[in-house]
Amino acid sequence: MSRKAAVAKKSWKTLLNHLVLILIVLLVAFPLIYAFAISTQSLQEVVGRPTLKLGSSLVKNYREAWVRSNMGRLLFNSIFVAFTTTVGKIIMAILSAFAIVFFNFRGKAIAFWTIFVTLMLPVPVRIVSTYQVISDLGWLNTYVGLTVPLMASATGTFFFRQFYRTIPDELVEAAQIDGAGPLRFLWSVLMPNSWANIAALFVVLFIFGWNQYLWPLMITHTVDMRVVVVGLRSLIPGGGEMLPEWNIVMAAAMIALILPVIVILSLQKYFVELYIETEK
Amino acid sequence: MERQVVFRNKWLPYLLLMPQIAITIVFFFWPALTSLRLALYRTTPFGDRMFFVGLQNFQRLFASPQYRQSVMTTLVFTASVTLVGVFISLVIALLLNQAIKGRTIYRTAILWPYGVALPVAGVLWMFLMHPTFGIVPYYLDGIINFNFDWILNGQAAMLLVILTAIWTNLGYNVAFFLAGLQAIPQSLLEAAYVDGATRVRSIIHITLPLLSPTIFFLLVMNVVYSLFDTFGLIDAVTKGGPAGATEIMIYKAYRDGIISLNLGSSAAQSVVLMVLAILLTVFQFRFIERKVSY
Numbered sequence: 001m002s003r004k005a006a007v008a009k010k011s012w013k014t015l016l017n018h019l020v021l022i023l024i025v026l027l028v029a030f031p032l033i034y035a036f037a038i039s040t041q042s043l044q045e046v047v048g049r050p051t052l053k054l055g056s057s058l059v060k061n062y063r064e065a066w067v068r069s070n071m072g073r074l075l076f077n078s079i080f081v082a083f084t085t086t087v088g089k090i091i092m093a094i095l096s097a098f099a100i101v102f103f104n105f106r107g108k109a110i111a112f113w114t115i116f117v118t119l120m121l122p123v124p125v126r127i128v129s130t131y132q133v134i135s136d137l138g139w140l141n142t143y144v145g146l147t148v149p150l151m152a153s154a155t156g157t158f159f160f161r162q163f164y165r166t167i168p169d170e171l172v173e174a175a176q177i178d179g180a181g182p183l184r185f186l187w188s189v190l191m192p193n194s195w196a197n198i199a200a201l202f203v204v205l206f207i208f209g210w211n212q213y214l215w216p217l218m219i220t221h222t223v224d225m226r227v228v229v230v231g232l233r234s235l236i237p238g239g240g241e242m243l244p245e246w247n248i249v250m251a252a253a254m255i256a257l258i259l260p261v262i263v264i265l266s267l268q269k270y271f272v273e274l275y276i277e278t279e280k
Numbered sequence: 281m282e283r284q285v286v287f288r289n290k291w292l293p294y295l296l297l298m299p300q301i302a303i304t305i306v307f308f309f310w311p312a313l314t315s316l317r318l319a320l321y322r323t324t325p326f327g328d329r330m331f332f333v334g335l336q337n338f339q340r341l342f343a344s345p346q347y348r349q350s351v352m353t354t355l356v357f358t359a360s361v362t363l364v365g366v367f368i369s370l371v372i373a374l375l376l377n378q379a380i381k382g383r384t385i386y387r388t389a390i391l392w393p394y395g396v397a398l399p400v401a402g403v404l405w406m407f408l409m410h411p412t413f414g415i416v417p418y419y420l421d422g423i424i425n426f427n428f429d430w431i432l433n434g435q436a437a438m439l440l441v442i443l444t445a446i447w448t449n450l451g452y453n454v455a456f457f458l459a460g461l462q463a464i465p466q467s468l469l470e471a472a473y474v475d476g477a478t479r480v481r482s483i484i485h486i487t488l489p490l491l492s493p494t495i496f497f498l499l500v501m502n503v504v505y506s507l508f509d510t511f512g513l514i515d516a517v518t519k520g521g522p523a524g525a526t527e528i529m530i531y532k533a534y535r536d537g538i539i540s541l542n543l544g545s546s547a548a549q550s551v552v553l554m555v556l557a558i559l560l561t562v563f564q565f566r567f568i569e570r571k572v573s574y
Contacts, residue, residue: 014378017375017378018382020375021372021375021376021386024372024375024390025386025389025390028389028390028393028447028450028451029389030408031401031404031405031408031447032393032404034404034407034408034415035404035407035408038407046413047413049418050413050414050415050418050419051415052415092299092300092303093300095296095297095299095300096296096297096300098296099292099293099294099296099297100293100297102286102287103286103287103288103289103292103293104286105293105294108293111297111301114301114304114305114309115300115301115304116561116565117304117308117309118304118308119557119561120554120557120558120560120561121308121312121554121557122508122509122557124508124511124530124533124534124553125315125508125530125533125550125553125554125557126308126311126312126315126550126554127534127537127538127550128315128318128537128538128543128546128547128550129310129311129312129314129315129318129547129550130307130311132311132314133306133307133310133311133314148303149303149306149307151299151300151303152300152303152304152307152308153300157300169285172285172286172287173285176285176287181287182287182289182292183292185287207394207395210397211397211398211400211512213397213398213399213511213512213515213516214511214512214515214534217515218538229397229399229400229512230399232399232400232403232516233399233403233515233516236403236406236516244412244413246407246410246413249403249407250404250407253400253403253404256397256400257395257396257397257400260395260396260397261392261395261396262395263395264391264392264394264395265388265392265395268388268391271455272387272391272455272458272459276455276456276459
């Protein structure tokens with residue numbers, strides 16, 4: 001094969017490659033594109049022939065979805081819960097990992113395994129008896145109940161532990177020679193080097209917190225304590241007398257998904273570079 | 281590797297660990313132990329008395345046709361989500377790895393559904409596939425001979441939840457595969473190319489073996505995801521129906537405990553799931569580090 005032909009063949013292959021990838025991207029985006037189109041259509045358009053055409057009821061639908069689902073309150077709850085559990089988890093993970101990596105003490109192995117065994121006990125598996133604990137504490141339908149029990153994070157602890165183990169002994173020695181105590185070392189040496197790690201973990205934990213479903217469903221029972229992901233369900237039209245107002249549902253779904261998607265898009269650099277590179 | 285230089289302090293490490301350990305004991309260990317205990321008892325329908333029944337709850341569970349069906353459903357669901365999801369992700373990642381230009385943009389365009397909560401994703405998909413109003417059945421009905429009515433047809437419901445679960449996790453898988461692929465030395469593939477290996481051959485003989493740790497990791501992660509994280513999807517979309525067609529084990533444990541108030545059976549099911557979770561975690565830990573050091 002001549003050189004020219006080889007180059008031509010290569011560029012055809014590249015083009016084909018890109019075409020396939022664009023097709024995949026469109027397929028992945030299709031549910032969202034369709035949902036957005038529906039969220040702008042009127043009820044007549046929704047029950048007619050399915051189409052991706054944008055309708056004229058965008059403002060009307062989003063306003064209706066907002067009012068009907070008490071969206072302001074739902075969003076506040078979701079943001080509060082996701083943010084508080086994320087920050088709580090990160091702080092606890094940093095403290096635990098710091099204790100495990102930079103100290104020798106009796107019971108270290110027990111502490112380590114106590115934390116990591118939680119990976120083996122996902123929420124749904126122990127939901128009935130955890131519900132009982134929350135109820136005994138009087139935490140049902142409260143923000144404390146929504147956040148505190150979720151703050152233990154084996155993933156976070158593991159993640160920071162891996163990172164702290166790469167800190168050279170010389171750095172610790174230097175700090176000790178300078179007379180820095182452990183907390184000083186944590187604050188002035190480790191923390192300034194941890195921001196990229198914290199950002200990476202923030203993405204994962206924030207999305208995890210925002211996307212919680214079973215926990216808030218179980219322990220809250222009033223509408224004003226509901227989070228977005230749970231509240232969305234109540235808009236879905238069942239059979240019978242209800243109008244098939246899927247345009248309203250889709251508008252609410254758009255509102256429910258926009259924030260975590262923005263978080264992942266804006267912090268994905270950290271998410272991919274740190275979280276994925278180290279988790280492997 | 282044990283760290284050589286450490287700080288000396290008698291009580292500080294305990295203080296630092298206390299919040300996390302306290303939460304773990306109160307909200308993880310205690311409920312898990314309660315579940316274990318509850319699994320050995322039977323509660324009267326009004327919940328006022330409990331009898332010790334030994335392993336009877338487990339015997340009944342394994343003999344129950346509904347539970348067996350649920351196990352089968354879980355197998356089909358988990359295997360489909362894991363195998364199909366990981367395979368598609370691998371293909372996409374291999375394609376992406378070739379496209380030098382725009383790789384980051386493509387990755388972003390595939391990663392974003394990871395941010396969508398499964399129940400929300402479920403709502404998008406249930407409308408997409410809605411037998412009366414959805415666009416997919418509307419255009420595929422004449423082409424494919426399949427009853428898309430997920431409200432009445434169990435297979436359609438299963439397909440719906442499988443597709444949604446794969447869609448949500450796709451970007452996560454692809455991102456891990458891409459990171460794995462980029463760690464493979466380019467020189468190795470070039471050497472193979474010089475030796476006259478075709479693209480497919482070099483993928484099979486060089487890329488895949490080197491990628492096997494990532495493949496293994498993602499298989500385990502996807503199994504865990506399908507088994508435990510998909511609760512919200514099932515609850516929001518099918519509630520286990522129609523006629524138990526999508527009632528995976530985690531959902532059955534919840535329904536039997538919370539809705540049917542059959543606490544003994546639900547606790548026994550939780551114990552089975554815990555054992556599964558422990559096996560998977562140990563498996564994964566073994567792999568991440570052969571020897572765990574602190």
